[in-house]
Amino acid sequence: MWARKLGLITCDAELVNELLQLMERxxxxxxxxxxxxxxxxxxxxxxxxxxxLIAPAYEQAALGDTTLIQELQALFRHPYExxxxxxxxxxxxxxPREFFNAGGVSHYSCSS
Numbered sequence: 383m384w385a386r387k388l389g390l391i392t393c394d395a396e397l398v399n400e401l402l403q404l405m406e407r408x409x410x411x412x413x414x415x416x417x418x419x420x421x422x423x424x425x426x427x428x429x430x431x432x433x434x435l436i437a438p439a440y441e442q443a444a445l446g447d448t449t450l451i452q453e454l455q456a457l458f459r460h461p462y463e464x465x466x467x468x469x470x471x472x473x474x475x476x477x478p479r480e481f482f483n484a485g486g487v488s489h490y491s492c493s494s
Contacts, residue, residue, distance in 0.1 A: 427461040429473050434481040 385393040388401070412418040439450035457469050465474065 424462055428464050429457060429461070429470075431458065432477065434477050435473060437481075 384398040385391075388398070390397075435454065439454055442448070442450050453469070453472075457465055457473055464470065
């Protein structure tokens with residue numbers, strides 16, 4: 383079960399046990415879970431910039447339609463707040479299958 387939950391191909395009991403131990407030490411250090419959750423949400427964006435989100439907006443803008451650009455501006459204007467339901471339904475999701483292994487939009491680096 384743990385192997386599947388962690389996305390492992392085979393079970394690695396030592397890794398799972400080490401991870402669980404680390405999580406116990408982490409849990410002991412966080413204090414009140416609700417306060418910690420709120421603090422984490424203040425410093426972690428609700429939705430992060432992904433090239434697969436932006437590429438279609440670039441393409442439409444090149445054709446003179448800036449609708450997606452404006453929508454993304456609204457989405458990222460307040461990055462630490464949960465987006466409106468209609469924006470979340472569109473952008474708070476996994477990368478669409480058509481962008482897997484797509485050159486220039488498949489991978490994202492946060493090093494910049």
